[in-house]
Amino acid sequence: MTHSQSVIAVLGAGSWGTTFAKVLADAAAAAGSERSIRIWGRRAEVVEQINTKHRNEQYLKDTELPTCITASTDVAEVLDGAGIVILAVPAQSLRPQLREWKPLLAPGVVVVSLMKGLELGTDARMSEVIAEEFDIPAARVAVVSGPNLAMEIAREEPTASVVACSDEATAVSIAVCCTAPYFRPYTSTDVVGVEIGGIVKNVIALAVGICEGRQMGDNTKASVITRGLAETSRLALALGGQAHTMAGLAGLGDLVATCSSPLSRNHTAGRLLGEGLTLEQVTERMTQTAEGIKSGHAVHELAGKLGVEMPITAAVVAVLEGKMSVDDLGPRLLARALKSEGDY
Ligand SMILES: NC(=O)c1ccc[n+]([C@@H]2O[C@H](COP(=O)([O-])OP(=O)(O)OC[C@H]3O[C@@H](n4cnc5c(N)ncnc54)[C@H](O)[C@@H]3O)[C@@H](O)[C@H]2O)c1
Numbered sequence: 347m348t349h350s351q352s353v354i355a356v357l358g359a360g361s362w363g364t365t366f367a368k369v370l371a372d373a374a375a376a377a378g379s380e381r382s383i384r385i386w387g388r389r390a391e392v393v394e395q396i397n398t399k400h401r402n403e404q405y406l407k408d409t410e411l412p413t414c415i416t417a418s419t420d421v422a423e424v425l426d427g428a429g430i431v432i433l434a435v436p437a438q439s440l441r442p443q444l445r446e447w448k449p450l451l452a453p454g455v456v457v458v459s460l461m462k463g464l465e466l467g468t469d470a471r472m473s474e475v476i477a478e479e480f481d482i483p484a485a486r487v488a489v490v491s492g493p494n495l496a497m498e499i500a501r502e503e504p505t506a507s508v509v510a511c512s513d514e515a516t517a518v519s520i521a522v523c524c525t526a527p528y529f530r531p532y533t534s535t536d537v538v539g540v541e542i543g544g545i546v547k548n549v550i551a552l553a554v555g556i557c558e559g560r561q562m563g564d565n566t567k568a569s570v571i572t573r574g575l576a577e578t579s580r581l582a583l584a585l586g587g588q589a590h591t592m593a594g595l596a597g598l599g600d601l602v603a604t605c606s607s608p609l610s611r612n613h614t615a616g617r618l619l620g621e622g623l624t625l626e627q628v629t630e631r632m633t634q635t636a637e638g639i640k641s642g643h644a645v646h647e648l649a650g651k652l653g654v655e656m657p658i659t660a661a662v663v664a665v666l667e668g669k670m671s672v673d674d675l676g677p678r679l680l681a682r683a684l685k686s687e688g689d690y
């Protein structure tokens with residue numbers, strides 16, 4: 347292991363970036379090691395609050411942050427000497443920021459993506475965008491994904507996750523680094539499967555939210571979740587992902603958490619659409635990132651290019667584009683030709 351774990355930069359002071367900084371701090375405390383965790387945030391008031399009150403109230407209410415976490419609006423200061431860089435900004439804003447940050451990286455750095463989005467226009471996964479823009483090998487890019495609703499983790503409720511990297515040693519090293527008393531990461535080398543699970547579950551959660559907004563019950567939601575997993579798996583396999591990943595924490599686990607929880611922003615956005623709000627009204631109401639709203643289009647486009655059938659995604663995208671009403675979503679999915687459940 348060439349990268350130092352004693353200084354870690356977290357770029358993004360939102361819900362998950364701040365929570366993951368707390369996980370890293372609590373992991374170090376549990377291991378009896380010293381660690382400095384520096385968060386970069388765009389807004390001075392958020393940074394000030396983290397430094398003075400050890401809180402980020404807009405995103406995490408009264409959660410107390412360990413004092414080894416500091417924050418700055420100066421990204422150069424945050425990245426100075428950091429051996430690990432954690433990225434937690436909205437997926438569509440990532441690429442231009444990486445270009446700005448590249449000259450400031452320490453040599454040999456390991457970069458970890460917490461993001462669950464697919465880039466519009468290129469259909470690239472976040473790990474691909476990072477490797478390309480930072481010009482670093484895939485062996486130094488890891489992703490963390492799983493049933494990880496930030497607020498529950500901030501409250502220290504027991505949670506499991508997956509750290510994936512094409513290089514197993516890197517995955518193990520990041521997993522060790524974020525193992526806290528309430529946070530248990532498993533490792534994987536299936537970066538594609540882990541990322542696709544995290545991306546597509548947001549689109550399926552929009553569909554489940556729409557069902558909820560239309561007052562539909564548990565049979566409907568379970569049907570959408572299960573068939574949602576089938577189409578997520580088809581896409582992941584077509585891209586080289588593994589079937590067992592889709593049955594794991596970053597596949598089924600995250601899908602169930604996101605589709606069931608009122609804490610999920612994607613689920614909430616879907617519910618509001620189902621209740622009759624326009625996409626514009628929903629977007630205005632959301633104060634946090636609901637990645638599925640934009641990534642849905644990229645997933646649909648990628649599936650089209652690969653010839654992968656993703657009917658739930660296609661229906662959600664049609665609703666988002668205003669080409670279909672929420673009331674037509676169910677009939678459209680049910681009118682499809684019958685098939686064997688095992689057909690992939
Ligand atoms: N919140 C969760 O429970 C959770 C869990 C797992 C993964 N994720 C993923 O983590 C990523 C970040 O999500 P989050 O929950 O922290 O989002 P958030 O909306 O809570 O915070 C996003 C942060 O990025 C900043 N930001 C917003 N627009 C920006 C821009 N254009 N350029 C730079 N910075 C910008 C915001 O100021 C904020 O600090 C997403 O991809 C999300 O899917 C979130």
Ligand SMILES: O=P(O)(O)OC[C@H](O)CO
Pocket residue numbers: 462492493494495496548551600603604609610611612613635636637
């Ligand atoms: O709030 P959401 O919908 O972005 O979901 C958060 C996490 O991804 C759940 O694992």
